[in-house]
Amino acid sequence: MDHNAWSSRLLWLLDITEIVAFWHLYRIPIILSTFTVLMIIRTILHLKIPRERLSGTPLLASPRLPVEKEKSSIEAAGKKTLGEKVPRRIVGGLKKKSSEDGSRLGDGKxxxxxxxxxxxxxxxxxxxxxxxxxxxxxxxxxxxxxxxxxxxxxxxxxxxxxxxxxxxxxxxxxxxxxxxxxxxxxxxxxxxxxxxxxxxxxxxxxxxxxxxxxxxxxxxxxxxxxxxxxxxxxxxxxxxxxxxxxxxxxxxxxxxxxxxxxxxxxxxxxxxxxxxxxxxxxxxxxxxxGSLGEGVVGSGDAVESDVEDVDDGEEVLFEERNVAQRKTKIQKKDVLNDLEDLGRGLGKTDPSEPLEVDFTTYSKKTRTPATTITKEMVPKNSPTYTALTKQGYSIVGSHSGVKICRWTKSALRGRGSCYKYSFYGIASHQCMETTPSLSCSNKCVFCWRHGTNPVGTTWRWVVDPPEMIFAGVKAGHYQKIKMLRGVPGVRAERFAEAMRIRHCALSLVGEPIFYPHINEFVGMLHKEHISSFLVCNAQHPAQLATLAPVTQLYVSIDASNRESLRKIDRPLHRDFWERFNSCLDILKQRRFEQRTVFRLTLVKGFNIDDEVEGYAALVEQGLPCFVEIKGVTYCGTSSSAGAGLTMQNVPFYSEITEFVLALTEALQKRGLGYGIAAEHQHSCCVLIASDRFKNDAGKWCTRIDYQKFFELLESGEKFKPEDYMGGRDTGMGLLGKWRVRSQGRKGVQEGKKQATFTGSQG
CATH class of the missing domain: 3.40.50.360 (Flavodoxin domain)
Structure with a gap:
């Protein structure tokens, strides 16, 4: 190798050595400077160039989708997102649907x-x-x-x-x-x-x-x-x-x-x-x-207004339960004033308004019906309509309503029926509670209806045809039953039974007998083999006298004397006591045509103390087939408080039984054949029955053979209540319970007590 070549190689080695030495001396500043420059460049590029979503990343697809559909969905998703600015979404848990999505179908399958x-x-x-x-x-x-x-x-x-x-x-x-x-x-x-x-x-x-x-x-x-x-x-x-x-x-x-x-x-x-x-x-x-149904639990809509609490642990229904139990307080300005309040509205009568038609006055004088009536009892834009619907009523037409009670829901969930099952064999989930007249002629202090239903002594409203009312109340009842199909505890078999109405309690609110076409309405029930249990307040003797046979006829006996009745029922008729006694006389005349019942609602401080003998006299006057003694149910409403009703007026079950003992003793002293037949402690209710409803073995048979009743009714021949008496006894073994309670009672011999309860062992 020549001298020039060696010189060049030596110089090259010297340059490498200097570069390495330079690197070792300044490597840290060089690295930091380079990193800084790169970060600045990256930041500038990030700000100037828009980010694009890569379309090459495959989307997650369901394993159940066919391969072709999967590919097409991926391609479609890629085309859709190409060039779009889509923010990243990182959330914990599952994505919840909006309220608009819920269970709505949209265009899907x-x-x-x-x-x-x-x-x-x-x-x-x-x-x-x-x-x-x-x-x-x-x-x-x-x-x-x-x-x-x-x-x-x-x-x-x-x-x-x-x-x-x-x-x-x-x-x-x-x-x-x-x-x-x-x-x-x-x-x-x-x-x-x-x-x-x-x-x-x-x-x-x-x-x-x-x-x-x-x-x-x-x-x-x-x-x-x-x-x-x-x-x-x-x-x-x-x-x-x-x-x-x-x-x-x-x-x-x-x-x-x-x-x-x-x-x-x-x-x-x-x-x-x-x-x-x-x-x-x-x-x-x-x-x-696109949904499970209006008001159905789980649909997201408000459920039935007084739906019972669900089973323990069903916390997923917490929101629906809150909606169901949220009671909207009715403002005083929205409450419909009672049109019959004395001294209110005097001199404000509109001369152009049609005259009232008096269907209820019990008098020998005949009254000529007035001309055309166009006024509605419960207009849809009225405070009364708003108040009743908020309480869970379905208003049918202009003056009728239907509602399901808590016992219907209880029976649907397998939790038992009301006292009517123990006494008369009525399964609550097959019972419809309705009324063809929301108006009443009393303003009872214990009324459950919050004082919002209309009142009046005469019918002065539009009269809806019975066919329309019958179809409407059935549809409303079935709709409310359907709303309960998602409630825990409801079984398909009981639900199917509930969709076949077998009994009708005409006792919802108001006065059913007030409706001018009550006989036609009852006839429609019987035509479909629906039993009829009609309750009246003993203020309409003219209507009661013309009433067609029903399965069981109730009369409310809320007091034993005139003054007590005036305080507790607060009747609007001035001759209320005369009307009351006329109804008892009519009931006595019809006791061999249909089952008759006295219903006593006991309110402490109003109609219990020192009134046993008075009640016994009323029973002797009317001679009903049965006497129901029931404790009042307190609602806690402002109307009740205004009448002086509080929880202190609700009797204990022990007080109810003591009253029943005293009443039974008083009836026997008068030589009347009555005895204690059944009880339902949950409802705070006891049944006293006539000896006519004992079988050959001496046992109480207060239940009803409904099939036999309809056979007798359709035969066109006369029949007695005993002819459709059920074969099953309803004795509840009261002797053992009440004998102990009654041992301390003074002035009553033990032998008389035993005689009182002999028929109750069943």
Missing amino acids: IQILVFFSSLTGTTEKTAKVFTESLQQYTQDLSTSTTFLEPEILDLSYIDYDDYFINPPKSESATQYFYLILVPTYNIDTVLDNFLEHLQETHNDFRIDTAPLSPLLGYSVFGFGDREGWPTEEEGFCSQARDIDKWMSRLTAGKRAFPLGMGDSKKDAGERLQEWKEGVEEVLVHIAET
Whole structure:
């Protein structure tokens, strides 16, 4: 190598050495400076160039979507988002739907998923037949384009996370409806794991407590064996009940139809068909309206105004429960003034207003009806209408109403019926409470109706035809029953029974006998084999005298003398005492034509003290078939407080029994054949019956053979109350209870006490 080459190489080595030395000496400042320059450049580029979302990242798709649909949905999503500025959304838990989404369908489809579990294959076969039938039904509907073909899924072969943590996802806006058919086993099965999964999902703090709330709804049917588990409490369909409970919590209470249960050895087919028809009706309603139904628990709408509390632990219904129990106080300015208050409105009569028509005055003089009447009793824009609807009434026409009581809901949930079941065999969930007249001629201090119903002594309003009222009250009653199908504890079998009215209590509010066409209305009830229990306040003897036979006729006996009746009933008629006695005389004349009842509502401080003999005299005057003694129910209303009624006026049950003892003794002293027949402590009510209602064995038979009643009624021949007396005795064993209570009573011999209760052992 020549000298020049060595010189060049040496210089190159010297340059490298200097560069390395320079790097070692200044490397830290160089690195920091370079990092700073790069950060400045990155910041400038970030501000000037808009961020674009990459379309190459695939979207998550449901494993149940076909590959072609999955690809098309990904491409569509990519095209849609290309070039758009979309902010990132990072939230904890599940995304909740807005109130507008809820269970509304929009333009989507309904996918029915039928889940089942089976060990022996019986439930699997039943589920397949059920799904095929359901598919045929949805195809035949006019809204068939809304429904996709139902799918059947075995709980043993699916991943629970795909269906029971979130509903299956779909890019086509498909919404899902779950149906679950399961048997109950006394051995470990897949259902135990399924139930454990549902429970853990609800209690998992990492996700929402109701992750399945986007579902349109769900319903469960269970198969069981009553030979092994006779009742629900003992385990009949226990696993189906548990699934129903946890699904209610996971879906925020979207129980579309009550839990159905059938005995696999007896009535499973019949019960399943009954449940299927109910589910199909719900599906049609969802397809047409996009929701479970107005007021149905889980629909998001306000539920029935006085719905009972749900079962313990049903916290998912907390919001609906709050809505249901939120009572709006009626302002004084909105309260309808009583038109019959003395001294009010004198001199303000409009001469152009039609004259009143007096249908109620009991007099030998005939009155000529006035001309055309156009005034409505309860106009829709009136404070009375607003107040009654807020209390849960459905107003029919211009003067009628219907409402369901808490005992109807109690019976639907299997929690027992009211005293009418113990006394007369009436199942509360098959009973309709209505009235064809919201107006009354009394303003009783214990009235439950908050003093908001209209009052009057004469009928001066538009008269709605009975056909319209009958159809309207039935529709209103059924609508309120449907609103309860999502309430925990309601069973499909009881729900189906409730959708067939068998009894009608004409005692809701006002005075039913006040309605001019009451006989035609009662005739419509009887034509459909609906029993009639009519209550009147003993102020309309002319109407009472012309009343057609009813199943049972009540007269309210709220006091034993004129002054006491004036204070407690606050009647509007000036001749109220004369009217009262005339009604008792009419009842005595008709005691062999129909069952008659005196209803005594006891109010401490008003009609209990020193009035036993007076009541006994009234019983002797009217000789009713039965005497109901019931303690007053306090509502806590302002109207009651204004009348001087407080909780101190509500008698204890022990005080009711003491009064019954004294009254029975007084009746026996007068030689009247009456005895204690039944009691219902929950209702604070006791029944005294005439000896006419004892069977040959000397046992009380106060219940009614309703089929026999309608047969006798349709025969056209005369019959007596004893002819449709039920065969089952209703004695409740009062002797043992009251003998002890009555041992300390002075002036009454033990032998007389025993004689008083001899017939009550039943």
